[in-house]
Amino acid sequence: MLIAFNVKNFRSFKDEASFSMVASNLKSKNKRIDEDNLFAVDESHSLLKSAVIYGANASGKSNLIKALSFMRFFVLKSASESQASEPIRVESFRLSTETEALPSEFEIIFCCDKKRFRYGFVVDPQKVQKEWLYHVPNQREAQLFNRTNDDFQISKIFREGKGLENKTRENALFLSVVAQFNGPISRSVIQWFNRLRTISGLDDWSSRHFSMQQLENVQARKGIVEFIKSIDLGISDMRVRKDKISETRIPEDMPEAFKTMLAEAIEISVETIHKKYDSSDKKISNVYFDLLKHESEGTKKALFLAGPLLNALEFAETLVVDELDSRLHPLITEAIIGMFNSEIHNPRNAQLIFASHDINLLKTDKYFRRDQIWFTEKDMYGATDLYSLAEIKVRNDARFQTDYMRGKYGAIPCVEIPDPLVGAQSVKAS
16 A cells, blocks of 8 residues: 655655645544445554646646656566666656756555555766665564665564575675575565556556456456446457457568567457347347457547556556546546545555546545645746645635636646737748
8 A cells, every 4th residue: 555655856846845645633524434435554644545647738637657657667566677778768857957967766655464664765867876675574674684785784674685685786686686595575565566566657668568368367357347337338349359460561671580470479359249239129140349449549548547546446456547538438437436436446545546637526525635635836947846635725615626726726727828929930932
């Protein structure tokens, strides 16, 4: 379960930005939201099941998700995929001479195996400058390890890291290296990062690939089909086809070695099944549509989201989605949010965090509490400010949707339509 995430000097985030899934003490007018949208982790703390991020285009919503995505990727892959001389693909805030040469900072707080962890690192394109891991075994936080360049302080509790300092490259994370040697604590943390899934943009390859894999599993496919049926896309079933690549699709001028490889390769495709009726509205057969060729962009988006969505609910994952509502009908977006904010559909307390432009979701006390609503806004120097509606003094009966569009909370674009004649050039006909 994600508790909080901090990022500094990464892309549009110049100063430290803090995102939190900790429920505040604020109460909503709608008691059902207070009951359904959060869950207790101990006697004094509760976490939120979902959160939405609003902001103008280019305000930093996607960069927050990219920051989480970078941290996840670097934790999972730095020890296995990078080479000694390979640069770290991190990008600092570039619009200030003050920060462009400084490292980027990432820290995440989460619950794993009923324990609270705080993990973070400071990196530049060449090396890991700092790295730390703490946990809360009882009431007080305790250090597991702390690294500054090539100096490592390792606690007795984290004895799995002893002797692995010299095996850690300067461009790799110590946590990732220790996990490769099957350290129990490090493996547990790595497994949590595996359950943190990010989907960036409209055509995220990873979610598409994951859903295609899920469709090959009979039980998972059944769940995806039921979800697709429930959102009224006119699809009665789906099937996965595995065929050899047609010879007609292999270029004649391709080298023989590549032709041989392609001739032996298996191509996986998904077909959606639709019912066909006669003139008396009686079903007579099924019609098979190629998903990528014949279905709408909205249908493809829903299908590619279905795998990660259902997997998150089943295995209590944290799912972070950029532009969740894009290409989807508002009622479908509402249904997805409702699944996460439901004790019936989400008994294991999975979390959904997403960026959106759908202001219908801001209807007071219908979908979200104030602490579930976040905003990104760029200042005049191009730096992103991240804040929650819970940080703004508003009345419980305030009309969030209307007030946001009026600019009371910031995070909206300043739109000035130019004169259509400005910049126009007259062209003399020849």
